[in-house]
Amino acid sequence: MAESRPPLAAATDLEIVARARAGEEAAYRELIRRYERPIFSLLFRMVRDRELAEDLAQETFVKALNAIESYRPEFKFSSWIFKIANNAAIDHLRRRELDTLSLDGSPHAETPEAIEATALQIGDRQETPLDAVESKELGGAIEAAIARLRPEYRSCILLRHVEGRAYEEIADILSLPLGTVKTYIHRARNELRVALAHLRE
Amino acid sequence: MTYGPTDHLSPDDVDAFLEGRLDGARREHLHDCALCREFARLERGVVDQLAALPPLAPSPEFPEQVMARVRVADPFALRALATARRRLLGERSAGLAAMIALTLLGSLASIVWTLTHQAVLLGAAHWLGAESYAVLWVGVRTVASNLIEQPWYTDARRLFTSPARLALTSAAASLLYVTGVLTLRRLLAVPAQRVAHAAI
Structure with missing residues (x-):
């Protein structure tokens, strides 16, 4: 008998994890879709380097999804994956001692293109030019202060x-x-x- | 709890204000105290700016790059494993009952055999005791004769010939031991950690 399952987008994290454990590839993709932005945002704001943040985010997801069997459902999935991401960031900061970083791009970037590529990109919302300037100024200041x-x-x-x-x-x-x-x-x-x-x- | 006019908002009160759950007395203080009002306004400003930070997205290839490194469990293999397990052990409760029955049966058989074969067991214990004693004695004799034949044996023996020498040797050995332990402790001490770090 065919088993009727709710669509993944409407399922809870726990249900999706159970389906991932049962070998449903779409469930893995749904977990990535749900958490890629929050995890990447956290990591980017921790390390201030787009390329590095993406590597750390990839490491986080690979670690979490390959260890999905060891995930204990009494904890929230979000707590678990944020914990892995935070560990990755802290480990990196410890290794490199990058406690304070450049707002304008990776401190390792040597060419203007590299600086541009690794700089913080804010605002994929629709903004007027004035909004953009104001948001960049305010956002830039608070991002710098966080860094x-x-x-x-x-x-x-x-x-x-x-x-x-x-x-x-x-x-x-x-x-x-x-x-x-x-x-x-x-x-x-x-x-x-x-x-x-x-x-x- | 009653508050005086100088009981300014605590950090927890500020949190409560930011989350919109400040109680009546504290709200009244906030209304009357310009200092706290200004502080709360500034805190609200910082929190609003933080909350307005946009979510950042990784590159569009990100999901595929992750999936290329993830081992998705094979549903057919999982199903085959479950079926095999069911066939081998039956239902979980039946498997558990079989295991308990086997353990009980094994224990009972062991007790019965022990009671009916006491002479055999005693013989085996005697033989084991005699053999162990012989092996131990041969070992001790070998070690002792090897020691006596060493060139440094006579000098080392002099260290224990009088009570004063014995005390001196013991003191030197104790000092050496304590120094060794302290050095090891220093070498193996965990360095102080500045950054809090969660482990999975």
């Missing part, structure tokens, strides 16, 4: 206020006590407020 935060503050603030994750989930993702996560987020907001003060004047 200057300590990596652990950066992870916390991005997960909380850009990805909209709950404090408890962030504590789970980063394996930190809840109080530490709150402290990091408060400190990060303070640093951002100070860094953006010149825009208000």
